[in-house]
Amino acid sequence: MPGSRGRTGAVRTQSPSEDPPRAPRRRRRETSVLVAIIACVALVLVGSVFPIGAVLGTALSPQAWPRYVEFFTSSVDLRILWNTLALGVLVGLAGTAIGFLFAFVQARLDVPGKKVLHLIALMPVVSPPFAVATATIVLFGRRGLVTHELFGLEYDIYGLDGLVFVLSLSLFPVAYLGLLGMMHSLDPAMEEAAMTLGASRWRVFRTVMLPLLAPGLAGPFLLLFVEAIADLANPLVVSGDYTVLASRAYLAVTGEYDTTSAAVYSLILLVPSIGVFVAQRYWLGRKVRTTVTGRPSGTVHLITSWARWPVLALAVLVSLVIVALYGTVIVGGVTRVFGVDHTLTFTHLREVLLGVGQEALKDTTLLAAIATPIAGVFGLLIAWLAVRHLPRSGGWLDFAGTLGVAVPGTVLGIGYLLAYRPSRYVGDLEVLPGLVGGSAVAGGAVAIVLAYVVRSVPAGLRTGTAALSQLHPSLEEASKGLGAGPLRTFRTITLPLIRPALLTGLGYGFARCMTSLSTIILLVTPGTHIITSQILSAANTGRYGVAFAYCTVLTALVLAGFGIIRLLVGRTTTLHRVSGRYAR
Amino acid sequence: MTDDTRRGRLCLDRLTKAFTTQGREPVVAVDSVSLDVAPGEFITLLGPSGCGKTTTLRIVAGLEEASSGHVRLDGDAIDHLPPQRRPMAMVFQSYALFPHLTVSENIAYGLRTRRRGKDEMDSALRIALTSMNLVGLEHRSPHELSGGQQQRVALARALVVQPEVLLFDEPLSNLDAKLRGAMRAEIRRIQRRLGITSLYVTHDQDEAMTMSDRVVVMNKGRIEQAASPADIYFRPATVFVADFIGRANFIEIVPARVEAGSAAVNALGRDMTVAAHPEVRANAATYLMVRPETLSLTAAPEGGIGSVLRATFHGHSVDYEVETGAGTLAVTVPGPDPQRLLAEGTNVTVGIDPARAYVLVKS
Numbered sequence: 001m002p003g004s005r006g007r008t009g010a011v012r013t014q015s016p017s018e019d020p021p022r023a024p025r026r027r028r029r030e031t032s033v034l035v036a037i038i039a040c041v042a043l044v045l046v047g048s049v050f051p052i053g054a055v056l057g058t059a060l061s062p063q064a065w066p067r068y069v070e071f072f073t074s075s076v077d078l079r080i081l082w083n084t085l086a087l088g089v090l091v092g093l094a095g096t097a098i099g100f101l102f103a104f105v106q107a108r109l110d111v112p113g114k115k116v117l118h119l120i121a122l123m124p125v126v127s128p129p130f131a132v133a134t135a136t137i138v139l140f141g142r143r144g145l146v147t148h149e150l151f152g153l154e155y156d157i158y159g160l161d162g163l164v165f166v167l168s169l170s171l172f173p174v175a176y177l178g179l180l181g182m183m184h185s186l187d188p189a190m191e192e193a194a195m196t197l198g199a200s201r202w203r204v205f206r207t208v209m210l211p212l213l214a215p216g217l218a219g220p221f222l223l224l225f226v227e228a229i230a231d232l233a234n235p236l237v238v239s240g241d242y243t244v245l246a247s248r249a250y251l252a253v254t255g256e257y258d259t260t261s262a263a264v265y266s267l268i269l270l271v272p273s274i275g276v277f278v279a280q281r282y283w284l285g286r287k288v289r290t291t292v293t294g295r296p297s298g299t300v301h302l303i304t305s306w307a308r309w310p311v312l313a314l315a316v317l318v319s320l321v322i323v324a325l326y327g328t329v330i331v332g333g334v335t336r337v338f339g340v341d342h343t344l345t346f347t348h349l350r351e352v353l354l355g356v357g358q359e360a361l362k363d364t365t366l367l368a369a370i371a372t373p374i375a376g377v378f379g380l381l382i383a384w385l386a387v388r389h390l391p392r393s394g395g396w397l398d399f400a401g402t403l404g405v406a407v408p409g410t411v412l413g414i415g416y417l418l419a420y421r422p423s424r425y426v427g428d429l430e431v432l433p434g435l436v437g438g439s440a441v442a443g444g445a446v447a448i449v450l451a452y453v454v455r456s457v458p459a460g461l462r463t464g465t466a467a468l469s470q471l472h473p474s475l476e477e478a479s480k481g482l483g484a485g486p487l488r489t490f491r492t493i494t495l496p497l498i499r500p501a502l503l504t505g506l507g508y509g510f511a512r513c514m515t516s517l518s519t520i521i522l523l524v525t526p527g528t529h530i531i532t533s534q535i536l537s538a539a540n541t542g543r544y545g546v547a548f549a550y551c552t553v554l555t556a557l558v559l560a561g562f563g564i565i566r567l568l569v570g571r572t573t574t575l576h577r578v579s580g581r582y583a584r
Numbered sequence: 585m586t587d588d589t590r591r592g593r594l595c596l597d598r599l600t601k602a603f604t605t606q607g608r609e610p611v612v613a614v615d616s617v618s619l620d621v622a623p624g625e626f627i628t629l630l631g632p633s634g635c636g637k638t639t640t641l642r643i644v645a646g647l648e649e650a651s652s653g654h655v656r657l658d659g660d661a662i663d664h665l666p667p668q669r670r671p672m673a674m675v676f677q678s679y680a681l682f683p684h685l686t687v688s689e690n691i692a693y694g695l696r697t698r699r700r701g702k703d704e705m706d707s708a709l710r711i712a713l714t715s716m717n718l719v720g721l722e723h724r725s726p727h728e729l730s731g732g733q734q735q736r737v738a739l740a741r742a743l744v745v746q747p748e749v750l751l752f753d754e755p756l757s758n759l760d761a762k763l764r765g766a767m768r769a770e771i772r773r774i775q776r777r778l779g780i781t782s783l784y785v786t787h788d789q790d791e792a793m794t795m796s797d798r799v800v801v802m803n804k805g806r807i808e809q810a811a812s813p814a815d816i817y818f819r820p821a822t823v824f825v826a827d828f829i830g831r832a833n834f835i836e837i838v839p840a841r842v843e844a845g846s847a848a849v850n851a852l853g854r855d856m857t858v859a860a861h862p863e864v865r866a867n868a869a870t871y872l873m874v875r876p877e878t879l880s881l882t883a884a885p886e887g888g889i890g891s892v893l894r895a896t897f898h899g900h901s902v903d904y905e906v907e908t909g910a911g912t913l914a915v916t917v918p919g920p921d922p923q924r925l926l927a928e929g930t931n932v933t934v935g936i937d938p939a940r941a942y943v944l945v946k947s
Contacts, residue, residue: 192647193680195667197694197745207693211684301647 032487033389037397040382044400047454051415052407055270058263058418067264081268084229084244087163088272091228092221094168098318099175099220105315107183110302120319123326124170126558129233129517130535131551133166134544135328137238138339140165145328145339158240166238167228169322174227175220182216188300201303222276230273230408232518233532237539245269246410246518253414253522263418266411277406281399332548348549357550360529365557367445367528368513371452372561375513376506378453379460380498384490387468388476401461404454409518412454416447417522436523443527448520452513459512460505467501468494503569510561514554590623591658592748592781594644599653601639601805613639615805616653624779626772627810628792631802632828637785638753640802644783645751646670657748668697673742674751677758679734681726687737688713688722694745708744715774716740732763739771743778750775752784756791768795789829793817801825817875819942821861826873826944833879834871835910839943842866847943852889852910852934860943870946872936876916880935881906881926888931895928902926906934 058064071077102121106114124132140147140157147155157165190212194204235247249265252258332338336345351357382401386394404412420435435447471494479489495502517532524533531554538547601614614636621627629637642648644655646667654661662670673694681690691712695705713719716736726734735755742750752771756764772795775782786792792799793813800810801824809821820826823834839847839860847860851872864870881904890908902925904915913934926932 187678187680189676189678189680190682192645192667193674193676193741194682194693194697195647196645196670196672196674196751197741198668198697199693200668200697203697208682212682214684299647 030486032485033385036381036487037385037390040378040385040397040401043378043453043457044382044397044403047450047457048403048407048412049400051412051419052270052403053415054419055263055266055411055415058260059267061260064260064264067261071264071268080243080245080248083160083242084246084269085272087160087167087244088225088229090160090164091167091171092225094164095172095224095228096175096179096217096221098168098172099177099179100217101311101315101318102172102176103179103183105312106180108300108303109308109312110304111308111312117315117319120322121176122173123322125173126511126515126555127170127326127329128515128535128551128554129170129532130237130539130547131329131555132170132325133234133237134535134539134547134551135325135332136162136166138328138332138544139324143339146324149339156240158238159242162238162240163234163242163244166234167231168224169318169325170234171224171227174223178220178223179213179216182213186212191301195301201305201307219280222280226273226276226406229269230410230518232408232410232521233536236536246408249410249414250518250522253417259414259418262414266408266414269408270411273408273411274406277402329548329551332545333552334549335545337545338548345545348545349553351546352549352553357531357534357546357553360531360534361553361557363445363529364514364531367449367530368452368510368561371449371456371513372506372510372565374449375453375456375509376460376502379457379462379505379509380464380495380502382457383461383464383468384494387465388473389486398461398465402458404456405458409455409516409520410522412451413519413522416451416519420447444523444525445528447523448528448530451519451523452516455516455519456509456512459508460502463501463505463508464498467498471497499569503565506565506569507562510565511558514558514561590779592623592779593658594621594749594781594783595619595654595656595659596621596640596644597654597656599640599643599650599655601636601643601648602651612805614643614650617802617805617807618653619800619807619810621781621783623781626775626782626784626795626797627800628784628786628796628798629800629802630786630789630792630828631808633787635802636805637787637802641674641751641753641783641785644749645672645674670749671747672749672751673745673747674753675738675742675755677754679726679738679755679758681734681737681741683726686723686725687718687729690726690737691718691741691744694741698745712740712744716743731759732767735759735763735767736770739774743774743780748781750780750782752782752786754786755784756786757788764791771795793829801828803828818940819859819861820873820944823871823944823947826942831876831914831916833874833876833913835874835913836869837872837943838869839864839866849943851936852908854936856936856938856941858938858941858943861945863945864943871944872941873944874913874936874941876903876914877901877918878937878940879913879915880937881915881917882933882935883924883926884931884933886931888933890932890934892926892928892930892932895926897925906932908934 071081102117105111106118137144137157139145140155140162142148142154142156142158144155144157147153147157186209190208191204194208195201199207229244230246232246232250235242235244236250239247245265245268249262249269252262252265328338333348334344334346335341336343336347352361379401382397386398386401390397407415416436420432423432423434435450436444475497476489476493479493480486484492515532517536520530521533521536524530531550535547535550535554538544538550596617596619599614599617600612602610602612604610617636617640619627629640631637639648643650646662646665646669650663654663656662657671682693685693688709692705692709695708700708713722716739718733718736718740721729721733721737726737729737735758738755755771756767759767768791784792784795793816796813798810799813799816801808801816803824809816809825811819811821816825816829820829820832826832826834835851837849837851839849841848842860842864845860845862846857847864847866848855848857849872850856858872890906890913893905893907893912895905896903897920901916901918902920904917904926906913906915915934
């Protein structure tokens with residue numbers, strides 16, 4: 001459909017006689033579209049662009065210059081940089097490998113229990129940030145139930161090994177889902193062709209499947225790399241004295257009150273994060289290796305030889321570790337001291353549900369419940385504008401909307417501090433009151449909601465973009481041809497058709513809000529209690545039982561949120577394409 | 585053609601394939617298909633989509649396991665052999681060229697898996713490149729080739745391993761009409777020269793008719809008829825075959841006498857003796873099959889046996905629908921005379937050429 005995407009919406013104002021093929025021309029936009037554009041631009045400006053600008057402004061101000069000399073000459077600081085990069089690479093490798101293992105078992109092995117493995121692989125998606133880390137310490141730490149009690153080892157989990165372990169297990173589902181999709185989209189005829197040419201299963205894997213997937217491995221690797229170097233929660237719990245940039249920047253703000261240093265660390269952390277993000281978006285996105293021609297045909301041949309058992313065993317081993325970790329979280333929440341005193345107790349749960357934690361549960365859920373629909377609407381709106389109404393500048397809006405996750409949470413948090421803590425004055429007139437801090441508007445809740453929204457918008461944006469790109473513009477054009485305005489068309493035609501995407505976007509968004517820590521921890525005030533920061537303080541003071549109880553309750557809340565969203569938005573209906581032509 | 589000392593005799597013995605989906609009736613895709621293919625013979629499996637032709641081919645390739653029945657090659661059952669151990673090669677509908685390998689590497693893939701020596705591999709590769717007109721493209725990636733070139737690489741990749749049986753799964757369906765015609769001739773020429781037994785799946789009857797030694801028409805998992813293209817056309821075994829290949833008129837008749845493969849019938853008011861299917865019996869209602877282009881049409885202002893219901897002008901021919909006492913007949917007049925086009929409503933007589941008609945069983 002050359003050009004049809006770009007010209008959508010122009011139908012009404014263009015007459016055929018003066019319509020040169022695909023000529024770029026300005027056109028009048030409907031007011032409603034204009035309002036939507038302004039709202040989205042305002043959100044990304046206030047939510048991401050200004051704070052990031054504030055970080056850059058501080059990090060590049062003359063006062064900051066000596067800090068760079070210090071950084072690049074100090075062995076301690078260089079060590080931190082090295083630590084961060086090493087962590088990213090190792091987690092990228094390990095997480096991608098685990099993801100590949102699970103995807104391969106799922107897509108290519110003829111073994112029982114694949115559904116169970118799939119569910120286990122998805123568990124980390126909804127889990128709170130400290131669940132895996134805390135459980136890891138309890139199971140595999142210095143006094144760990146497995147390492148110390150079972151094997152009598154004096155193993156020190158704190159440090160790089162612990163971080164790689166925890167982050168790989170927490171982040172691999174992203175790689176798993178991506179690789180699973182890729183394996184499903186491989187043309188089975190490719191493998192069949194190799195087989196009919198005399199290649200054994202192992203040879204097919206080595207010479208056809210692996211090379212075809214190889215370019216696709218870069219995506220998950222880079223994604224995990226970025227997530228790993230941006231992560232703050234796990235380093236705070238299991239890094240020991242292995243300092244990374246994110247935790248160093250966090251310490252600069254909360255321990256040393258040195259925002260200039262924090263901005264400098266942030267900038268250094270931003271470079272690889274944004275670099276990888278941009279590379280992925282503009283370079284990898286275009287180098288996807290696809291099947292050359294023709295319709296995919298043939299059927300997938302599952303591996304039935306003995307070779308499947310060792311592979312399965314490996315996946316089961318990883319699954320057992322995951323199950324053990326989450327089992328520890330659940331059981332640890334209702335035992336006195338897990339690993340030492342296994343008496344059933346509800347003190348931890350009582351503290352969380354009825355005691356100190358009650359406030360946090362209430363506040364977090366309320367703020368997340370406010371932020372989720374806003375994020376969902378804006379995510380879809382940006383997707384809709386970028387795909388349908390802004391053929392040229394849409395890419396920038398989409399980019400700005402995605403910044404919320406592309407930028408490490410700690411950096412965004414520091415940006416909020418720099419941009420919104422002080423009240424803004426023009427002369428003596430206060431034009432913008434401070435948004436961050438205990439004395440700020442609504443006790444700092446506005447900034448937290450804004451951060452939630454910005455961090456969650458990309459989820460809806462991604463699923464929305466994917467859904468809209470699948471939806472042929474002719475459906476919307478038909479609606480416009482029947483006299484409906486763009487917003488009415490969006491509401492009555494587009495939205496119902498991409499409802500599954502909305503559902504997924506909202507679900508992910510809510511989970512992100514409830515479990516996010518890195519940005520929020522810098523914005524919490526005495527007036528706002530956030531579950532994740534409560535878990536951190538519990539874990540850091542060794543009250544693992546309470547931390548576990550929080551994790552369990554938080555997970556339950558997230559799952560309940562999924563249920564409510566499903567109820568409100570409606571069940572996913574299967575829409576059947578009514579069309580004379582097969583669109584692929 | 586049927587030289588029994590050569591290798592590559594393929595025998596399908598009552599192949600059956602049932603697909604079972606949980607909670608549903610099993611679907612029988614291939615139903616007791618038996619076929620003997622002589623060494624060097626070119627056989628097409630022809631039928632509408634879902635008739636089981638592709639499944640049959642995939643069973644022969646070893647990509648699908650038969651529920652029952654056997655595949656024999658040169659007398660030996662090969663059912664237990666995985667695809668990589670069968671001396672066959674397959675050309676896929678999507679070509680299935682390996683996108684990460686060059687043209688040469690694609691073609692050499694089968695030679696490498698068979699661990700041929702370097703010299704042997706180089707010379708085989710060179711011959712393949714030359715004979716398939718691919719010289720100069722050795723280092724291209726598949727996606728840098730045109731559809732026709734990709735098709736030739738796929739064919740070269742299959743041929744270079746010198747298989748005993750070549751399998752084709754609708755290999756030309758992704759090409760445009762002109763290229764398809766050229767590739768048909770190309771495939772047939774090479775197959776004849778190398779004398780490789782070939783099984784070719786298609787739903788394009790033109791392809792089947794022009795390429796094959798024998799056409800196997802399949803429907804609902806069963807073989808309707810396996811015969812030469814001419815027999816398939818002029819002596820279809822069933823109504824399905826007659827209807828599927830080209831166009832056909834069926835006139836209900838009751839043969840008065842049947843003997844030695846011919847029947848005495850009366851159709852459109854005329855007595856004639858027509859070739860008949862062996863199962864046709866005297867005094868039982870059955871069909872006389874006549875192709876539209878074998879009928880002749882003459883204007884008969886006084887009487888006649890019918891009238892023109894509709895005339896469709898194509899240029900190179902005119903299609904008439906003629907209302908007669910035996911039903912509506914389709915008549916095609918090739919190379920029409922501009923002075924003698926028949927208007928709708930004209931009274932006409934319809935002439936049957938007994939040599940080109942056939943009596944078949946009513947199924």
